[in-house]
Amino acid sequence: MSKDQSYYVPKDLKKFSQISEFEPKLAEKFFDWYGEVFKAGALSEREKSLIALAVAHAVQCPYCIDAYTEESMKKGASEAMMMEAVHISGAIRGGASMVHGVQMMNKAKKLSM
Amino acid sequence: MKSLKARNNKLSNTKSQLEVLEGELFQTELPTFQTKTAQYGQPGLKPNQLEILQINMGYMCNQVCKHCHVDAGPDRREIMSQSHLQKCLGILQNHNIPTVDLTGGAPEMNPHFRWFVEEAHEIGVKEIIVRSNLTIILANKKYYDLPDFFKKHQVNVVSSLPFYEKKRTDAQRGEGVFDKSIQALKMLNEVGYGQVGSSLQLDLVYNPVGAFLPGSQAELEAEYKRMLKADFNIDFNQLFTITNLPISRFLDYLLASDNYEDYMEKLVEAFNPAALDGLMCKNTLSVDWDGYLYDCDFNQMLALKVDAPKSQHIDNFDLNVLSQREIITNQHCYGCTAGAGSSCQGSLI
Numbered sequence A: 001m002s003k004d005q006s007y008y009v010p011k012d013l014k015k016f017s018q019i020s021e022f023e024p025k026l027a028e029k030f031f032d033w034y035g036e037v038f039k040a041g042a043l044s045e046r047e048k049s050l051i052a053l054a055v056a057h058a059v060q061c062p063y064c065i066d067a068y069t070e071e072s073m074k075k076g077a078s079e080a081m082m083m084e085a086v087h088i089s090g091a092i093r094g095g096a097s098m099v100h101g102v103q104m105m106n107k108a109k110k111l112s113m
Numbered sequence B: 001m002k003s004l005k006a007r008n009n010k011l012s013n014t015k016s017q018l019e020v021l022e023g024e025l026f027q028t029e030l031p032t033f034q035t036k037t038a039q040y041g042q043p044g045l046k047p048n049q050l051e052i053l054q055i056n057m058g059y060m061c062n063q064v065c066k067h068c069h070v071d072a073g074p075d076r077r078e079i080m081s082q083s084h085l086q087k088c089l090g091i092l093q094n095h096n097i098p099t100v101d102l103t104g105g106a107p108e109m110n111p112h113f114r115w116f117v118e119e120a121h122e123i124g125v126k127e128i129i130v131r132s133n134l135t136i137i138l139a140n141k142k143y144y145d146l147p148d149f150f151k152k153h154q155v156n157v158v159s160s161l162p163f164y165e166k167k168r169t170d171a172q173r174g175e176g177v178f179d180k181s182i183q184a185l186k187m188l189n190e191v192g193y194g195q196v197g198s199s200l201q202l203d204l205v206y207n208p209v210g211a212f213l214p215g216s217q218a219e220l221e222a223e224y225k226r227m228l229k230a231d232f233n234i235d236f237n238q239l240f241t242i243t244n245l246p247i248s249r250f251l252d253y254l255l256a257s258d259n260y261e262d263y264m265e266k267l268v269e270a271f272n273p274a275a276l277d278g279l280m281c282k283n284t285l286s287v288d289w290d291g292y293l294y295d296c297d298f299n300q301m302l303a304l305k306v307d308a309p310k311s312q313h314i315d316n317f318d319l320n321v322l323s324q325r326e327i328i329t330n331q332h333c334y335g336c337t338a339g340a341g342s343s344c345q346g347s348l349i
């Protein structure tokens, strides 16, 4: 790969809908469902955007981070709200590691005299 | 901060702004506004019945907001004269125009502002709207009684508060603006504005603090109501969400922050043909401080006078001629048709 190339190209985000080129039927179902998921329901549109932003950080998808930072701002989320969402992502990821410490301890204790 | 004009910024020349809007981006990658509307069967836009006369009383303002499409500020000296205002009263009366919408700058800084409101009230203009930036109420002792004055003449107050938090509001409108705006809103609430059961209408305007589009008006209104009540015990009637149009100081910001192309792309992508029928230019005429007529306040700032050579000024105001005209559009119009649409009365859909 040459120096000015990258696996992640910002402009590719705009081409998201083009995934239908190789498989239109499934893409249609996916985008319909995707659109429906983000409509206000029991959760507001803004809450959904902030959850998406947190998940985007957990799955570390740069496209999703760009998209849901902007969506959250559009929906009136403050900087503090967005950063708290990122902390939740971090806390769950960290917590998920740490809680396995119990498994480690169980195993260690079992192996110990 | 000073106005673009005082800074001799290139964009204070409206021709330079039009050059940007008509530049390479729209010659190569994106469709022009006219091409786009033509695709939906409206190659040229025509006005409907005139319902609102929007008078820009002058470009002087006590604030210098970063996004201001007027390029207003304390250094601007353009102010509408009393004789021009008198002619506007004549137009309102002769044509039974139900609504007068006073804007600026800070319209209250025009020395004839109170006289004009009294006269408009007197001749029975049904609705008088003032676009007040709130901080003007606290800018000088002589303005402290504005809430009472507005109340006396049943003026509808429409005020910008781009966010319900200090940080973002001050980033756009200047240090300390949020706190003063809250104080002014409390003064308006105290005399009865924005209260349940009161006829005194207080509406707020949300516009994004940056290069993104506004979200749902209904959701943002609910959030504003909840937050302003909880944090400051403030009430208001409606929230209008307004999209920033790519002209004047907002255009300068877009270019300087390297957001122009992305922003225009976003506007074009969000084009909504359903917004066309409700466009503000369909039922509004805008008058500048010097008496010239425009399809809207944005066209005024681009110096695009109405396409009606025989009736371009209040001195030769001819509603028949004006109603035959074609509305002048350019790429900035994409700001009015994006998403749920945008106008001085908020979203269109």
Ligand code: SF4
Pocket (backbone or CB within 6 Å): B061, B062, B063, B064, B065, B067, B068, B069, B070, B071, B072, B073, B104, B105, B106, B133
């Ligand atoms: S946006 Fe309004 S308050 Fe701000 S500088 Fe412009 S006219 Fe004045």
Ligand code: SF4
Pocket (backbone or CB within 6 Å): B279, B280, B281, B282, B295, B296, B297, B298, B299, B327, B328, B329, B330, B332, B333, B334, B336
């Ligand atoms: S800027 Fe908006 S209101 Fe003005 S002419 Fe264009 S579409 Fe109409």
